[in-house]
Amino acid sequence: MAYETLLAEYEARRAKALAMGGPEKLEKRRKAGQLNARERLALLVDPGSFMESGLFGTSGVYPEQAEETPTDGKIAGYGRINGRDVAVVVNDFTVKGASTSATNSKKVAHMKRTATERGVPLVIIGESTGARLPDAMGSRGMGQLLGNDLTQFRRSREAPLATAVLGPSFGSSAWLACCADFAVMHKGATMAVSSPRLVEMALGEKADVEQLGGWRLHAETTGLVDQVVDTEAEVFQAIRRFLSYLPSHHMEAPPDAPVPAGSGADMKTVFSILPESRTQVYDMRRIIKALVDQDTFFELKPRFGKSAVTALARLGGKSVGIVANNPLHRGGALDADACRKITDFLVLCDSFNVPIVLLADTPGFQIGTEAEKAGAPGKIMNFMNAMTLVTVPRLSVIIRKSYGRAYVCMGGGRHSDDVAAWPTAEVSFMSPEFATRIVHGVGPGEPGFEEAFADIRKGSDVWGLASVFAAQAVIRPEETRDYLIRMLDVHQLRTTRGVGQHLMRTWPTSY
DSSP, rough: HHHHHHHHHHHHHHHHTTTTHHHHHHHHHHHOOOOOOOOOOHSOOOOOOOOOETTOOOOOOGGGGGGGOOGGEEEEEEEEEEEEEEEEEEEEEETTGGGBHHHHHHHHHHHHHHHHTTTTTHHHEEESBBBOOOTHHHHHHHHHHSSOSSSSSSSOSSOOOOEEEEEETTTTTHHHHOOOOOOOOOEOOOESOOOOOHHHHOOOOOOOOOHOOHIIIIIIIOOOSSEEEHHHHHHHHHHHHHHHHHSTTTTTTOOOOOOOTTTTTTGGGGGGGSSSSSTTOHHHHHHHHHHTTTTOOOSSSTTSTEEEEEEEEEEETTTEEEOOOOOTGGGBBOOOHHHHHHHHHHHHHHHHHHHEEEEEEEEOBOOOOHHHHHHHHHHHHHHHHHHHOOOEEEEEEEEEEEEEEHHTTTTTTGGEEEEEETOOEEESSSSSHHHHHHHHOOTTTTHHHHHHHHHGGGBBBHHHHHHHSSSSOOOOOOGGHHHHHHHHTTTOOTTEEEEEETTTTTOOOOO
8 A cells, every 4th residue: 555655656756757747828828839848859760769867957046946846947868869879858948947956956967978978979959048037136046056066067079969059048048058069049049148138237228139149149150059940849859960070979970861762863964053153152061961961961050150161961871070161152252250150160070080071262361441350360260270180081172262371271281191183173373363363463354464374374274283293183073972972081080080189179160
């Protein structure tokens, strides 16, 4: 009888915890078109794979609040994504706005520690109001809540961290998104240090939620989110897809995948994408999509630093990181944002053993007062430094222009394991137009320009690069996919089973 009483109590407590914030709050979310935390969890992990940790956690500071703090506002545990183990935290906004407390901080720390030590990805689904008041107030509250875990915000990239920004995401939801290897944001969500209400109280500033931390701000200006999607279902699809390109931890190679039917079918016409005029713009993403396995192009930060493209993809079933210039924006000139975006991506690829393919078509770095105000020299040198620290295989293909110091940053010389070039490649210290004006003192449309321009340009063609073995191959455009697949095989890290040295594993990427 005592046993039956204990089981009855267990089931009652379990039902209470699974009910989250109660039927009224759940119904309010349903009417607003918002999924609840457990519905989100079901979309994220494989069916039937979730094992919860801390189901019976409640407020530890105020035991009298136990009834109103089921799971203490954060659902944690272990599941599988595409058959691979993951650690998961999903914020439950129906319980005190998923605010950070002493108990749920322990749950997050436990998931982070397990993911790091056991080599499984960590996924955190954010939606929170920040620190829980009054728990955090006063010296006692601060002593209990903050500074008791050194690992929560330490990024040493032993295992991938993917995060989602949903609804209002203040406090820890924002911090963890900034620390993540991948952050996806739902349109309509807000990510900021503090809520508009607190901003108004503290500063007297009436802050519009979109201006304070909306998706356009973070996708286009701060670059703190990697993708923006329209629906919650797409949030979880993006996380699942991102993780599919990466290993479970930094000491193994990324998983292979079958090569989809139709891959490479567009290579026979890939050259037609490149305009005949050397100054005419085009979208480099069309070339990338023709090169990589069918439907595997997964772009990161597409609205930020748009003169560069960074994307995960597969070539011959193997994960690769694509770094490319995009002449569709600024003619492919690299500004400070583009340099930062590429640097962040190099850190991701090198930390998780993903080989890198660079496709170059750039007139160089953006210059001018605006570029200097944006810290261009520092961002360029970070880019340069990162390229010297990459330890995974790097292959570069010079599609068209590659001028100045950007030639080196985009894989020129020993900054790649092998350099190939299309016959259209043109390499020099600066644009021939500018060089003609400096050397001969004439510009476009002026007498003598065409002759002087031709003289300057003739030394920039691909054959000079090939003659001094600075390009190891000159290839026909339609051969590029086969060339890259073969060279990725040649340069694979056999002696370390596909694992690099991870020299940038602690590099900060949220600056």
